[in-house]
Amino acid sequence: QSALTQTRSVSGSPGQSVTISCTGTRNDIGGYNYVSWYHQHPGRAPSLVIYDVTKRPSGVPDRFSGSKSGNTASLTISGLQADDDGDYYCSSYAGYGQVFGEGTKLTVL
Amino acid sequence: QVQLQESGPGLVKASETLSLTCIVSGDSITRNWWSWVRQSAGKGLEWIGRADTSGATNYNPSLKSRVSVSLDVARSQFSLKVNSVTAADTAIYYCARDGTRSAPWHMDVWGQGTTVTVS
Numbered sequence: 074q075s076a077l078t079q080t081r082s083v084s085g086s087p088g089q090s091v092t093i094s095c096t097g098t099r100n101d102i103g104g105y106n107y108v109s110w111y112h113q114h115p116g117r118a119p120s121l122v123i124y125d126v127t128k129r130p131s132g133v134p135d136r137f138s139g140s141k142s143g144n145t146a147s148l149t150i151s152g153l154q155a156d157d158d159g160d161y162y163c164s165s166y167a168g169y170g171q172v173f174g175e176g177t178k179l180t181v182l
Numbered sequence: 183q184v185q186l187q188e189s190g191p192g193l194v195k196a197s198e199t200l201s202l203t204c205i206v207s208g209d210s211i212t213r214n215w216w217s218w219v220r221q222s223a224g225k226g227l228e229w230i231g232r233a234d235t236s237g238a239t240n241y242n243p244s245l246k247s248r249v250s251v252s253l254d255v256a257r258s259q260f261s262l263k264v265n266s267v268t269a270a271d272t273a274i275y276y277c278a279r280d281g282t283r284s285a286p287w288h289m290d291v292w293g294q295g296t297t298v299t300v301s
Contacts, residue, residue, distance in 0.1 A: 076226065107287040111227070118276055118295050119219075119227065124288035162227050166287040170240040171217075171229040 077101065077163055077174035084180040090151040093177045095163030096144060103144035107166035110139060110148045114159040122161075123148060155181050184209040186277050186293035193299050194271075200264040200300075204277030204293055211235065211253060215280035216260045217289055218251060220273040228273075232280050233260060267300045274298075 078096040085091040093110075095102065102108055108126045111119035121130050123139035126146065136151045146165070150157055158181040163174040190202035204216070217232035231241035233251040241249060245264070253260045264271055274297050278289035 105287075109288040111289075113227075118292040119289075120292065121288060121290045124290070125285060128285075130290055164227075164229070164288070170231065170242055171287060173227040173229060176226045 075172075077165060077172060079161075079163060079174040079177045081175075082178040082180065084182055085153045086182045087153050087155065089153050090149060091153060091179065093148045093150075093161050093163075093179070095146045095148075095165075095174045097146075097165055097167075097172075098144055101144075101165040101167040101172055102141065102146050104168070105166045106141070108139065108141055108146040109164045109171075110137075110146075111162045111164065112157075112159055113162065119162065150179075153181050157181055184279060184291045186279065186291060188275060188277050188293045188296040190275075190296060190298070192297055193301055194267055196268055196300055197266055200262075200267050200271060200298055202262045202275055202277075202296065202298070203259050204261070205257075205259045206279075207258070209279070209291075211255055211258050211260070214282055215240075215286070216251070216253060217278045217280040218249075218262045219276045219278055219289070219292075220271075221276070221295075222270075222273045230262065230264075230275075269300050272298065272300045 110123040113119040215232045215234045218230040233239045248265045274295040276295045277293040279291040
């Protein structure tokens, strides 16, 4: 049950776009369309920003978008804002339950 | 507005059982799965397991032999038990509302988290 692989850190200036990738295997990301993305500010609980690869929960702006190709899922944040900084975790169904990625720290410069 | 609140002892002795409860308000506990997730200091998220009102459960294979998740519909709460704890079980524990039959694998509402230290 290895964690999904994410880029350790990314950064961007306000208004720019960034993409965070999440790589798994055919047994998780590649095998199911159940990829989710969570945003976590330091000291706070995670919050859901994308589910089922591309769907946005109510209240999440359309600046957040998700996609998947093969065993790799991606989260793109456009029009970066200061409040977008923090940690982002991908998650995928893996046949028995959910496995998280290692996390990516997003810094808004 | 759905709210989840974890409760339980903040300190547990090694080899004993960790027990946490999550009270659900603002939603029926019958429609969703309900999950537990933990996060060790400075580390990433680890999914522990989940249950629904039918009694069905799913667990992380790495923890399956030591954990159980159960629901109490009458009290609108769900619980986590972790047996034979060690220092490696020290973490912030979050409860979360998980998926439904139509969208089964994502956690859209989270509790604030409760810190558990194993001494």
